[in-house]
Amino acid sequence: MPAFPTALPAARTPDPMDAPVLRWGVLGTGWIAERFVRSVQRHTRQRFTAVASRDATRAKDFAGRHGIPASHGSYEDLVAATDVDVVYVATEHTAHLACARLALEAGKHTLVEKPLALNAAQASEIAELAAERGLFCAEALWTFFLPKFDVVRQILDSRALGDIHTVQAEYGEHFTAGHRILRADLAGGPLLDLGTYPLSLATWILGSPAEVMAQGQPHPAGVNGQTSAILRDADGNQAVVHTTLFSDTPTTATIAGTHATLSLPGPFYQPGDLVLTAFGGGTQLTYTEPRTAHDALHFEAAEVARCITAGHLQTLLRPLADSVTSLRAMDEIRGLCGITFPGEAPADGGRR
The missing domain is CATH 3.40.50.720 (NAD(P)-binding Rossmann-like Domain)
Known part of the structure; x- marks a missing residue:
């Protein structure tokens, strides 16, 4: 190792x-x-x-x-x-x-x-x-196109973390009445807007889950208000993800292995820091980039332009198969929680 x-x-x-x-x-x-x-x-x-x-x-x-x-x-x-x-x-x-x-x-x-x-x-x-x-x-x-996530990619490829057993990621944000995220006819609730980030991180690291467990809580507006899920891969490694509309949360993520832990302070899906820590609270290494928030959306556009000009039909930074895998895991979570979107058959009685 x-x-x-x-x-x-x-x-x-x-x-x-x-x-x-x-x-x-x-x-x-x-x-x-x-x-x-x-x-x-x-x-x-x-x-x-x-x-x-x-x-x-x-x-x-x-x-x-x-x-x-x-x-x-x-x-x-x-x-x-x-x-x-x-x-x-x-x-x-x-x-x-x-x-x-x-x-x-x-x-x-x-x-x-x-x-x-x-x-x-x-x-x-x-x-x-x-x-x-x-x-x-x-x-x-856009998360996967950020320079910070290229550093994450290299850390994972180097196996500096050892064997990864645990992924934890969450995103919570409070919304006031009238926001489209509270409209059931627009597929509201936290999963698509917020939950996509922790869930896509989990499936990127651990792959398509072998088993999913989940619980949801309804919002008074008639959409899902918050959801927590555990995703287990075929080897028993686990990801814990959470998303909510009820509260602002730290929106952090952790990738933990047998040799080191990679921490992504909140908001983890945006430009910012990451910290690699050796076991036993020892050596720490920190990567820092300006916290430019959504002003970093241009990285995905530049990657698209490079790929199209080179004749590539997809980008390796976020292949379509990864997008499908994340949504398939979300489908399982929604099925367990009874969450349906417009045009879908009711799931488990249509509970939110």
Whole structure:
């Protein structure tokens, strides 16, 4: 087993400014679209050539704020545009499948905001359509594109942790009345918005679980309010994940092995620190990067541009199979808790 390292590796993430320039179209004009476009424009040479909303006025206003030349009052018009190379789907969760399908069927490379879809079946459909059309497709789960997570990747590959037996990760955030996360018709509740982060970390480290145990608690708004789950792999190693809408939590993560422990202070899924600690409270090594929050969304756009230009249909940083695996685990959790999303058959009586 390798000895405890004397230093942490440097991130290998290429300079986003060096990524080949593609022409982007944006479906949706909400909170995440605003931050994605702003970050990409600040830190890359990518070009946004069009934006679309089902409300033409919203699309025009968004285009004006961000200097985008064209705005469309329909998604169909945008995906038909000849000056769009890649489509970024930033619509509500319930529209991800339809919008991804629309873009791919129009021959456009596609980046879908997380979660890729509502469930594993929908995610598999997107993956299969992209492969069939020979187009790039990925889930915009920005965490895995951050320099910090390239350092995590190298630590794991070096086996500095030894054998990993435990993963712990959580994300809690309080929301006020009226927020879309409290709307059942938009697949509300914490799992898709918040729970995606701890769950995707757990399945990335331990793989598809052999067994899932879970408990949920309803929210007065009629959605799931919080969920806790234990995921066990075939060797008995365990991940404990939790997500809640009731409270703000530290939002930390821990990956623990037989030689060392890797701690990711909150919010673990954003740019920031990580700490590698040898057993027995001994040597500690710390990696630090600026806490730029969502201003780091540009890293995923740069990776997409590099992959498409190189002819790759997926990114190794977040393969579609990983997205499907995470959603399949989430499907199991929801089944145990009776959580259903729009268009699905009731699970266990439809309890939230």
